[in-house]
Amino acid sequence: MIASSAAARYGLSPDTTIELLNVSENETYLVREPDAEPVVLRVHRLDYHPPGAIPSELAWLDALRTEAGVRTPRVIPALDGARVVTVPDPSGGPARECVLFEFLPGREPREDDLVADFEPLGALTARMHVHARSWTRPPGFVRFHWDADAAFGTAAGPGRWGAWRSAPGVGPAEEAVLARLEATLRERLRRFGTGPERYGLIHADLRLANLLVADGVSVIDFDDCGFGWYLYDLGAALSFVEHLPEIPEVIDAWLRGYRSVTPLPADDEAEIWTFVLFRRLLLTAWIGSHSTVDIAAQLGAGYTRGSCALAEQYLSTHT
Structure with a gap:
């Protein structure tokens, strides 16, 4: 499972639970580590973005939060400091790019x-x-x-x-x-x-x-x-x-x-x-x-x- 392999890149506990939240284009998972706030893992679809596009997205997301007062989720880096990690598929498929975000509270507009x-x-x-x-x-x-x-x-x-x-x-x-x-x-x-x-x-x-x-x-x-x-x-x-x-x-x-x-x-x-x-x-x-x-x-x-x-x-x- 790519999500489990990605979690290891962040040094998460073996007791961490990974729950699929949504599959639309990307796969999104809720990741819960004991005694820690939940986080959200995004596993990117293949062949959608050109090289450099995902780091560019994250750069604007950061700038909006710090410069414009727009509440956006913080990006959580991997153990090696990477904000985008490339994870091999254990089943033998193509490697996938993954990003870990903080979990923001709230409800969808009604x-x-x-x-x-x-x-x-x-x-x-x-x-x-x-x-x-x-x-x-x-x-x-x-x-x-x-x-x-x-x-x-x-x-x-x-x-x-x-x-x-x-x-x-x-x-x-x-x-x-x-x-x-x-x-x-x-x-x-x-x-x-x-x-x-x-x-x-x-x-x-x-x-x-x-x-x-x-x-x-x-x-x-x-x-x-x-x-x-x-x-x-x-x-x-x-x-x-x-x-x-x-x-x-x-x-x-x-x-x-x-x-x-x-x-x-x-x-x-x-x-x-x-x-x-x-x-x-x-x-x-x-x-x-x-x-x-x-x-x-x-x-x-x-x-x-x-x-x-x-x-x-x-x-x-x-x-």
Whole structure:
């Protein structure tokens, strides 16, 4: 078991217990050593990040905590001081990169009280964006981009999370609606542009599962952080709840929090639903390429139908 081999690199007790928390892209484990605070071990998937990308993620995570007051988990180094350890697979498979984090307390924001949680989330997101605009990245910093080609693909191949056309429930009618949506998103994003005031380093996966509410909001799982539109962080925060009737009120709460830290121009606000649908279509592709992941299997073709319904609403006002 790779997680057990990784634990040895940190000098953990033989009595340590390792419990699988989640398998989505990476494998995440809760590690409990007797008479010690629990910690979280992340075992990275294969062939997702280029060399240097994981240390770059950890560098920004540290900087946000120390320079911007954003609560992020501390990285726990191995016995040799390494922050990223490469662990051979005992079963003979490829070696995996692993990172050990402190365990942060808190609960996931509740779907029945999103307005209350999204105002502080808006303020926190603004602090992250202000920091990203001014931060001097360390030498060798490398993270990927979340632009339209990365999301939806090019003639050379599908997007980073696959092709939405391969999602369950995509027939001719659904393909026609979602193709119109993709074309509209691409054009609006082209016009919106990638100037430094709108496009930079973002978390890119601020969905509810990556937020912990406990006397404020903590942010975890920066594995997808990279370069993208700042408003994409709001679209990602609304993942899997964007269809709820109270979402306009939730967005208003997020905006109040965001503007308590830094301005957001009205022209940017006018494109919020562009980024909500951008994320929705990207997740439609993700579900199609991750059929063995529990949440993808649960959502299935119903998510595609919901995407089409939201797309029709969006296209009626944004074409």
